[in-house]
């Protein structure tokens with residue numbers, strides 16, 4: 577057994593079409609990455625964050641791992657959505673790996689069952705759990721600045737101190753989350769959102785990079801990283817990004833706003849890819865090119881109305897813009913290269929890792945299947961409560977769909 581270090585970086589919400597345009601610009605096909613394999617047909621197992629990430633760590637499609645929405649179960653039903661099956665993290669722990677998770681995405685969190693990592697770092701908090709942009713009320717800013725100066729980046733300490741000063745703050749959280757814990761987390765995220773320089777395009781990637789750089793890491797390790805730069809919001813103003821999930825809404829955005837979103841999506845995507853490359857480069861340089869395997873992918877894409885009934889955003893729709901994602905693989909020279917035009921699914925990551933640490937020189941072939949799938953079970957959030965929803969349109973998407981790719 578050769579215990580290679582394994583790095584899995586998810587540039588959240590990055591569609592294949594956008595990644596293809598930006599990979600060279602981000603330097604993911606040159607220098608240290610000139611021998612990387614850039615797969616052309618990677619299909620996300622699900623069209624939104626949670627089920628897609630669960631597929632990455634369990635090796636199962638959503639219908640097998642069960643962490644997915646239904647007509648009745650929505651993303652805040654944590655008890656029903658959290659991981660219920662064994663993961664690669666547990667398996668790697670038992671064979672002596674150190675396991676690390678750093679995530680800017682609120683779903684990739686121990687409360688949703690990502691609790692087997694030995695080291696967990698929660699990054700920045702820019703949306704609530706339904707994906708809405710968050711703004712800090714003006715009147716809170718002085719208080720926030722005071723505790724920010726005192727406690728630095730420790731959002732728990734800041735949050736507790738602010739709640740001590742003004743317990744009524746807890747009632748200000750938008751919507752009504754189902755548990756007190758989430759209410760509290762949402763509040764904290766709300767307080768922290770605007771503390772990030774460069775928000776809304778910068779969503780924590782820079783901090784993530786710095787934290788990993790300064791972190792003591794024990795090898796062999798498995799490092800799972802989620803970067804949120806490419807995820808909405810792109811503008812960050814109420815009435816603009818708030819309407820991103822328009823297929824369910826009565827009001828459609830105009831061409832100009834969609835054009836603006838697309839432009840900013842490109843900027844945010846290049847930021848995400850550059851952070852991914854930098855984090856990967858740092859880890860390779862620290863732990864050795866011949867000892868480290870890096871995967872860079874995304875959990876789903878993003879649609880700006882190009883197909884699928886003018887769908888905007890991501891979620892219950894299995895169109896190319898949402899399910900086709902990039903997959904970059906950088907391996908030690910020990911491994912054989914494979915053709916990059918086959919279909920790759922994240923459910924194969926487990927088998928790939930297992931083969932690689934068992935010394936199979938052809939391990940990369942395990943990523944490829946003749947047929948791969950993407951599944952949705954409906955709309956992930958229960959946003960009826962918050963918005964004026966066009967229910968006729970919503971119902972159209974609130975059902976099981978499966979798309980097959982391959983021979």
Ligand SMILES: [Zn+2]
Pocket residue numbers: 588589624625626681875876
């Ligand atoms: Zn996502």
